[in-house]
Amino acid sequence: MDVQHPRRRRSARFAVLALVLTLAVSGCSAEVQRGFLPGYEDGQVTNMTERITSLWTGSWIAALAVGVLTWGLIVWCVAVYRKRRDDDTLPVQLRYHVPLEIMYVILPILMIGVLYFFTQRDVSAIVDTSEEPDVTVQVWGKRWSWDFNYLDSNVWDSGEHVVDIGEPGNPETLPTLYLPVDKRVEIQVASRDVIHSFWVPAFLFKRDMIPGRETSFQIIPERVGTYAGKCAELCGENHSGMLFNVKVVPQEEYDQHMADLAAAGQTGVLGADLNPSDKPSAVTGEN
Secondary structure, eight states, rough: OOOOHHOOOHHHHHHHHHHHHHHHHHHHHHHHHTTTTTTTTTOOOOTTTTHHHHHHHHHHHHHHHHHHHHHHHHHHHHHHHOOTTOEEEEEEESOOOOHHHHHHHHHHHHHHHHHHHHHHHHHHHHHHSSSSSSSSEEEEEETTTEEEEEETEEEEEEOOOSSSSTTTSSSSSSSEEEETTOOOOEEEEESSOEEEEEEGGTTEEEEBBBBBBEEEEEEBOOOEEEEEEEEEEOOOOTGGGEEEEEEEEEEEHHHHHHHHHTTTBBBBOOOOOTTSSOOOGGOOOOO
């Protein structure tokens, strides 16, 4: 009778396991390509989401490669240099090994240098604001909602924080930031009270909002749709209700929204001196 060798049986098991893992990975290949980040298969949300995704997945691939190499060397050393049952002699004792010492120094410098190069290259492009924007929007964070100043149209919009998320009593609509599709938008963010953070997960980008300091970034929204936003900095007891939406719309719909805000009397800008307890309608005019 032909008895299968134990080593062959183990190889067969590993082959089956590898096949199962391959099928599992292929079933979520789109998610793997995006590094399991929010996104869509038929196009990026902004002109920067693909760059951010590439940086993220590239960093993970490099980290996994280093991990596999390290784990492989550990397993190899354990297997090759393990103490045998009939071996009572000590292995050769070395105080140092020059080639290994050189490798330990050079390899980490190379790995960190490559990671630094790609990170600096992409981050510099992501936060670059040197180009002239088509639209400029100022976003004020406040406890615990958002105000939007559309500086080019000289109109504003204001929101209230969500009370008891998912329960009756919430505002009928969340504060919504309108952006025109395929236009370069500069978003200027600042805070009136404590540190907040402007975060739209689908944009793969967030920006801290620090009192007394205004920062900005530029994006080109490339996909029409409504995207959820929130504060990403713990800012107080109602932090979880500091929600908003970003609505990317065609230019005509954007212009109509600007006209609607002007018709509602929401002209001017909301400034840094607006007390969160004041009515937004009482604060109009130039900042």
